[in-house]
Amino acid sequence: MGAGTLSFSAPLRERCGKVIAAMSFASHRSSCTPEDLSANVFPQFQQAASRVEATNMQFSIPRMDSNSIDHTPFDCTFA
16 A cells, blocks of 8 residues: 555455455545544445445355255354
């Protein structure tokens, strides 16, 4: 990032809590202040990241099971 860049990011997790992606936002100090980002942009950014995670968790992971696809929710246990 260049000098004067302001940025923040949020991890996006799957239903077991594993980070699978990230969202980020960047701006330049000439466009907005750190206080403006903290007060106005960051809360909306956090809400957007939460909505993306919630949408992701609604989907099941298709699994192959003896010539058919099983759409049961993903099992988060590991052997």
